Amino acid sequence: MATEYASSGEYIKHHLQNLTYGELPAGYVRHDGTVLTEATKTFAHGAEEAAAMGFWAINVDSMLVSIALGALFLFLFRLAAKKATVGVPTGLQNFVEWIIEFIDGSVRGSFSHRNALVAPLALTVFVWVFLMNAMDLIPVDWLPYAASMAGVPYLKVVPSTDPNVTFGLSLSIFALVLYYSVKMKGAGGFFSELAFQPFPKWLFPLNLVLEGVGLLAKPISLSLRLFGNMYAGEMIFILIALMFGGGWVLAAFGGVLQWAWAVFHILIITLQAFIFMTLTIVYLDMAHAEHH
Amino acid sequence: MNFNATLIGQSVTFIFFVWFSMKFVWPPIMNALEARKKQIADGLAAGDRGKHELELAAKKAADTLREAKAQAAEVIAQADKRSAQIIEEAKMAAKEEGERQLAAAQANIGQEMNRARESLREQVAALAVAGAEKILRREVNAQTHADLLGQLKAEL
Numbered sequence: 001m002a003t004e005y006a007s008s009g010e011y012i013k014h015h016l017q018n019l020t021y022g023e024l025p026a027g028y029v030r031h032d033g034t035v036l037t038e039a040t041k042t043f044a045h046g047a048e049e050a051a052a053m054g055f056w057a058i059n060v061d062s063m064l065v066s067i068a069l070g071a072l073f074l075f076l077f078r079l080a081a082k083k084a085t086v087g088v089p090t091g092l093q094n095f096v097e098w099i100i101e102f103i104d105g106s107v108r109g110s111f112s113h114r115n116a117l118v119a120p121l122a123l124t125v126f127v128w129v130f131l132m133n134a135m136d137l138i139p140v141d142w143l144p145y146a147a148s149m150a151g152v153p154y155l156k157v158v159p160s161t162d163p164n165v166t167f168g169l170s171l172s173i174f175a176l177v178l179y180y181s182v183k184m185k186g187a188g189g190f191f192s193e194l195a196f197q198p199f200p201k202w203l204f205p206l207n208l209v210l211e212g213v214g215l216l217a218k219p220i221s222l223s224l225r226l227f228g229n230m231y232a233g234e235m236i237f238i239l240i241a242l243m244f245g246g247g248w249v250l251a252a253f254g255g256v257l258q259w260a261w262a263v264f265h266i267l268i269i270t271l272q273a274f275i276f277m278t279l280t281i282v283y284l285d286m287a288h289a290e291h292h
Numbered sequence: 293m294n295f296n297a298t299l300i301g302q303s304v305t306f307i308f309f310v311w312f313s314m315k316f317v318w319p320p321i322m323n324a325l326e327a328r329k330k331q332i333a334d335g336l337a338a339g340d341r342g343k344h345e346l347e348l349a350a351k352k353a354a355d356t357l358r359e360a361k362a363q364a365a366e367v368i369a370q371a372d373k374r375s376a377q378i379i380e381e382a383k384m385a386a387k388e389e390g391e392r393q394l395a396a397a398q399a400n401i402g403q404e405m406n407r408a409r410e411s412l413r414e415q416v417a418a419l420a421v422a423g424a425e426k427i428l429r430r431e432v433n434a435q436t437h438a439d440l441l442g443q444l445k446a447e448l
Contacts, residue, residue, distance in 0.1 A: 117314060
């Protein structure tokens with residue numbers, strides 16, 4: 001399908017562009033040269049337009065796909081929860097219980113305090129991130145092509161390749177970390193943890209800088225790790241997909257590569273979901289722990 | 293890579309999903325798991341108890357059996373003793389009876405003998421008298437006399 005694009009660069013750009021809905025300011029020159037006479041709410045065409053929409057724009061594809069996946073997750077698990085019996089579990093319940101026990105084991109292993117929020121949070125993070133990552137396994141052209149047939153110009157189907165999504169997760173978790181840090185240690189305790197170590201108290205500005213960087217690095221590294229891995233994986237799929245336009249030998253080779261990369265990617269998507277979940281648990285555990 | 297309101301939308305969605313799973317997904321499944329764990333533990337405990345009880349019952353049964361055997365042996369011994377005693381008693385009684393009957397028979401025989409002797413004596417006397425009468429009637433005939441006497445002699 002790469003042949004439909006003017007160049008492979010455009011193909012890649014197109015695949016990496018979210019379907020962004022927002023307001024373009026008056027006087028903005030659009031991609032086709034038209035000049036807007038007044039502020040217009042529309043879908044962005046290309047990265048420049050998306051950037052021009054500023055903060056108050058929304059990536060419709062990321063939102064819809066992630067909400068659909070989250071709803072699928074909650075629907076299946078709620079179904080199993082409603083039917084949960086003490087007797088011999090079957091089918092769906094068995095599968096759900098398997099995941100729940102896995103999450104429960106991870107939480108027990110990494111989180112040494114009592115908090116009813118952490119386990120369901122870890123479950124949501126793991127399954128949701130896994131499902132969002134798993135969208136990467138759908139061949140890169142299928143859904144965008146189907147969408148373009150339906151008149152939707154852009155569609156990025158893997159929500160976790162959108163930094164808005166990963167930062168949305170990690171910043172929410174960071175908010176929880178701050179909340180529990182203050183709740184468990186008190187504002188003073190939290191501040192002293194940041195200011196009075198690792199160096200002696202009189203070096204507190206240095207401590208504050210060091211610990212502040214360490215604290216801020218948590219949400220940033222958490223989201224960038226997931227985003228970077230998924231973005232790179234998606235990019236490789238796109239590059240492989242480019243080969244399909246280069247004659248049947250290259251296309252066959254591309255097919256083999258895509259299959260191999262998809263198999264490897266199964267490991268990556270699971271691993272990234274697991275890392276995201278584990279770090280979430282660990283950060284919350286650190287937020288609960290009294291520093292010595 | 294530009295940030296926009298998707299960030300906020302994602303956070304809200306995420307918080308809602310976590311809330312939902314905390315409220316409606318995690319507790320029921322966890323409760324079911326805990327309940328099953330408890331049920332299995334109870335079942336295992338009941339199994340252990342049953343095994344223990346079985347052991348006790350087997351021990352008790354063995355004890356009862358041993359007791360019954362001992363009792364039976366005792367009963368048999370007693371019965372043997374009793375039967376020997378009864379046989380002994382029967383033998384004694386038979387012997388006594390035999391002796392008694394023998395004595396009675398002997399007494400009878402003696403009586404019969406006496407009675408026979410008595411009647412014989414009477415007959416002898418009667419014969420003697422009859423002989424004497426005949427002798428008296430034929431006194432003259434010495435020869436006859438001698439005959440008579442001879443007859444008497446023979447009859448005695």
